[in-house]
Amino acid sequence: MRKFMSAALVLAICVFTVLFSGSNVEAAVKVAPYTVLVYMVGSDLESNGGAATDDLIEMAAVGSTKNVNILVETGGTKKWNLPMISNKVNQRWLVQKENIKLLKNDLGNRSMGKQSTLQDFLVWGIKNYPAKKYAVVFWDHGAGAKGFGYDENNSGNDPTLSIKEINGALKAATAASKQKFELVGFDACLMGNIETATGIMDYASYMVASEELEPGHGWEYTSALQALNKKPTATGAEFGKAIADGYKKQATSQGTVNQITLSVVNLAKVSAVNTAFENFIKKASNDIKDPQRITAVSKARVKAEDYGDAGAHGGTTDMADIYDIAYNLKSIYQTEANQLMKSIKACITYKVTSDTKPNANGLSVYFPCKDKESFKDNLKEYQNTGYSKNYQKFLATYVDGILKDTTPIQLIQADPKAGGGDSNSLFSVQIAPEDIADINELYSVLAMPCDEEGNTIMYLGMNKDVELDPITGIVKENFTGTWTTLGGQIVSMYIDEIIDDNYVTYSIPAKLNGESVDIKVLYSEEYPEGIVLGAWKGIDEKTGMPDKDIIKICTGDEIIPQYYYYGVTDDLGGYVNGYVDGEAIKVGDELKLEVVELPEADYLYGFYMTDTAQNSSTSEFVTFNIKDGYITVKN
Structure with a gap:
C-alpha cells in the first residue's frame, strides 16, 4: 500500500515547479541544532512504485524548522513521481512544510554510486546549513557487505557505493565540519553489519540500520522528525530510537511487522566488538584445518540466522548474525564466544525484531554458507570492504577447506x-x-x-x-x-x-x-x-x-x-x-x-x-x- 499526496502538497509542488525550475538557490542560515542530509538514490524503488516520493511526502509533513534542516539530493532513477524532480540531472532540495524547495539544479547527471557525488553533497550541506549536530540518511537498496545503492541512470558508470567509498566521503565531510556525524542511517536492506559499522565508526557516533531486508515502505519519517523537533538536543541514540519506533509502528499498520529488524548501534563500542571478534576468529582459525572442527564451525554457521535469502528462485547474500554464530559455538569456544556476545549486547543501544527473525541481535557479518559456486569471487570482492585482514584470512582458509570437500553424502x-x-x-x-x-x-x-x-x-x-x-x-x-x-x-x-x-x-x-x-x-x-x-x-x-x-x-x-x-x-x-x-x-x-x-x-x-x-x-x-x-x- 502506498501513501498519496494531499491536495495542498500537490498544489505547493506545482507552484515551486514554476518558481524554481532551473534555478540555484543557496541562502546562508543560522546554526541550527540539527541538519539532516538525505542521500536519495531513487533507483527502481521510485521508478517502479514511487517509494522515494512517499518518503519525501512524509518528510514534508514536518518540513525544515528553526531546529532541523532537512536537505535531500535526488538522482539515480529513470522516473520521479513528483513532477518537479528531474530524472536527467541530480538536484538538491530543502524540505519545507508541505513543500520541497529547489536549491541546486546545475549538478548534471552524476552517478550516485561514486564517492565524489556523495562527498560533494555532504560537504555542501555542512557548509551551507551549519548545525550543532549532523545526521546523514542513505536511501535506496542495500546489499550488505557488498555496498549500498544502485543508480539505474548510470548502470555502467560505478552505480553502487562500496563501504570504502562511503567511508571516504564521510571522512571528507567530518574534516569539513570538524566534528563527527551524530547519526548515520541506512534506510536500505541488509546494512546493519559489522563491516559497515567498522568503516564509519571514526566518523559518526551512532548507526541505524537493518540486518534483514526492509519492507518497501522503509522508515516512517514524519514521527522521527517530529521527535527530533520536540527534542532538538537529542543524541543519535535518542533520534535512532525514534526512527526505530516509527518504523515498527508503520510496519504494524501496513502488515509487514513480521519481517522487520532495525538496530541502533553505538559506534564508540564497535572497536570492542572487533577485538572480541578477532579473538574469536583467532581461536577458530587454529582449528578449522581439523575436519572435525571445520564441521562444527560450518554447522554453527548453517544454524545462524540468515538475511537476504532469495528462497525458491535461488540466490543469497550470505549475511548472518554474529551473535548467533558465537552462541552456536560457545560450547567449543566458551570464553571467546561469551566475550563476543557480551560486546555486541553493549554495542546495541536499541533494536526491533520480528517473528521471522527472532535472533537478530543487531549486527551481521558476511560468512560464506550457501552460495558455494560464488565463494571465491565473493571473497575477492569482500577484500574491497577493508574489513579485518585476519577475518579475511580466516574466510580464505575456511572456504578452501569447504571447496576441497567435493564428496557428497554416501547413502x-x-x-x-x-x-x-x-x-x-x-x-x-x-x-x-x-x-x-x-x-x-x-x-x-x-x-x-x-x-x-x-x-x-x-x-x-x-x-x-x-x-x-x-x-x-x-x-x-x-x-x-x-x-x-x-x-x-x-x-x-x-x-x-x-x-x-x-x-x-x-x-x-x-x-x-x-x-x-x-x-x-x-x-x-x-x-x-x-x-x-x-x-x-x-x-x-x-x-x-x-x-x-x-x-x-x-x-x-x-x-x-x-x-x-x-x-x-x-x-x-x-x-x-x-x-x-x-x-x-x-x-x-x-x-x-x-x-x-x-x-x-x-x-x-x-x-x-x-x-x-x-x-x-x-x-x-x-x-x-x-x-x-x-x-x-x-x-
Missing part, C-alpha cells in the same frame, strides 16, 4: 517397504556411518511423475517431516499423505530457514499479477496454521541488489502457483528444466493456508540433505500411490 539405500527396520515407516534411507556427523540439513522431497517412464518429474517441494537416528544413520519419514494448499490449490513449498523448530519459513514460487515472486510463509508458535507474509521478487541478477519491497498481497490480486520440473531428454544426459504454471488463484478477503489430503495419484518421495561442505545429495525416489485414503508403495 545405503534401505528397502523402502521394510522402512529401515521400522514397520511403521514407509520410506527410509541409510547414511553411511562415516557421514552421519557431517549432516547439516535434512528434508523430505515430494514430487510427481509427469510421464509413465518417470523421465520428467514435477516438484511439490520440501518438508521437515524426517527423523535421523544418529547411531544407525537411518533416516525415516513421518509422512501423513497431506500437503499444503494456498487459496485451495496445492502449492510447491521450499524451506527457507528453521530456527529451533519454533520458526519455519517457506517460499512458494509463483507469479503475482504476472510477476515472478516467492510468496513468503511463516509457521511459528503464534501461527501454527501458517501465515502469508507477502511476496518478494528476490535478488536482481543484473544489479545484485535484493529487492526492498516485501509486497503485500491484497484482495483482487491474482496468484499463479509455479512448480519446478526436471527431465532427462536422451541417453546422452540432455535435460530440460524450468517452471510450469498452475491454476490462477483470485485473492479474496482472506488468503488461507490449509493442510489437506493429497488427491489420488502417483507420487515420488525422497530425501534431500547437505553436508558441512555444502555438498548436496538426493536419495533415490520411491514411487507410491494414494487411493481411498491409503498409501501404497509401488517399487
Whole structure:
C-alpha cells in the first residue's frame, strides 16, 4: 500500500515547479541544532512504485524548522513521481512544510554510486546549513557487505557505493565540519553489519540500520522528525530510537511487522566488538584445518540466522548474525564466544525484531554458507570492504577447506517397504556411518511423475517431516499423505530457514499479477496454521541488489502457483528444466493456508540433505500411490 499526496502538497509542488525550475538557490542560515542530509538514490524503488516520493511526502509533513534542516539530493532513477524532480540531472532540495524547495539544479547527471557525488553533497550541506549536530540518511537498496545503492541512470558508470567509498566521503565531510556525524542511517536492506559499522565508526557516533531486508515502505519519517523537533538536543541514540519506533509502528499498520529488524548501534563500542571478534576468529582459525572442527564451525554457521535469502528462485547474500554464530559455538569456544556476545549486547543501544527473525541481535557479518559456486569471487570482492585482514584470512582458509570437500553424502539405500527396520515407516534411507556427523540439513522431497517412464518429474517441494537416528544413520519419514494448499490449490513449498523448530519459513514460487515472486510463509508458535507474509521478487541478477519491497498481497490480486520440473531428454544426459504454471488463484478477503489430503495419484518421495561442505545429495525416489485414503508403495 502506498501513501498519496494531499491536495495542498500537490498544489505547493506545482507552484515551486514554476518558481524554481532551473534555478540555484543557496541562502546562508543560522546554526541550527540539527541538519539532516538525505542521500536519495531513487533507483527502481521510485521508478517502479514511487517509494522515494512517499518518503519525501512524509518528510514534508514536518518540513525544515528553526531546529532541523532537512536537505535531500535526488538522482539515480529513470522516473520521479513528483513532477518537479528531474530524472536527467541530480538536484538538491530543502524540505519545507508541505513543500520541497529547489536549491541546486546545475549538478548534471552524476552517478550516485561514486564517492565524489556523495562527498560533494555532504560537504555542501555542512557548509551551507551549519548545525550543532549532523545526521546523514542513505536511501535506496542495500546489499550488505557488498555496498549500498544502485543508480539505474548510470548502470555502467560505478552505480553502487562500496563501504570504502562511503567511508571516504564521510571522512571528507567530518574534516569539513570538524566534528563527527551524530547519526548515520541506512534506510536500505541488509546494512546493519559489522563491516559497515567498522568503516564509519571514526566518523559518526551512532548507526541505524537493518540486518534483514526492509519492507518497501522503509522508515516512517514524519514521527522521527517530529521527535527530533520536540527534542532538538537529542543524541543519535535518542533520534535512532525514534526512527526505530516509527518504523515498527508503520510496519504494524501496513502488515509487514513480521519481517522487520532495525538496530541502533553505538559506534564508540564497535572497536570492542572487533577485538572480541578477532579473538574469536583467532581461536577458530587454529582449528578449522581439523575436519572435525571445520564441521562444527560450518554447522554453527548453517544454524545462524540468515538475511537476504532469495528462497525458491535461488540466490543469497550470505549475511548472518554474529551473535548467533558465537552462541552456536560457545560450547567449543566458551570464553571467546561469551566475550563476543557480551560486546555486541553493549554495542546495541536499541533494536526491533520480528517473528521471522527472532535472533537478530543487531549486527551481521558476511560468512560464506550457501552460495558455494560464488565463494571465491565473493571473497575477492569482500577484500574491497577493508574489513579485518585476519577475518579475511580466516574466510580464505575456511572456504578452501569447504571447496576441497567435493564428496557428497554416501547413502545405503534401505528397502523402502521394510522402512529401515521400522514397520511403521514407509520410506527410509541409510547414511553411511562415516557421514552421519557431517549432516547439516535434512528434508523430505515430494514430487510427481509427469510421464509413465518417470523421465520428467514435477516438484511439490520440501518438508521437515524426517527423523535421523544418529547411531544407525537411518533416516525415516513421518509422512501423513497431506500437503499444503494456498487459496485451495496445492502449492510447491521450499524451506527457507528453521530456527529451533519454533520458526519455519517457506517460499512458494509463483507469479503475482504476472510477476515472478516467492510468496513468503511463516509457521511459528503464534501461527501454527501458517501465515502469508507477502511476496518478494528476490535478488536482481543484473544489479545484485535484493529487492526492498516485501509486497503485500491484497484482495483482487491474482496468484499463479509455479512448480519446478526436471527431465532427462536422451541417453546422452540432455535435460530440460524450468517452471510450469498452475491454476490462477483470485485473492479474496482472506488468503488461507490449509493442510489437506493429497488427491489420488502417483507420487515420488525422497530425501534431500547437505553436508558441512555444502555438498548436496538426493536419495533415490520411491514411487507410491494414494487411493481411498491409503498409501501404497509401488517399487
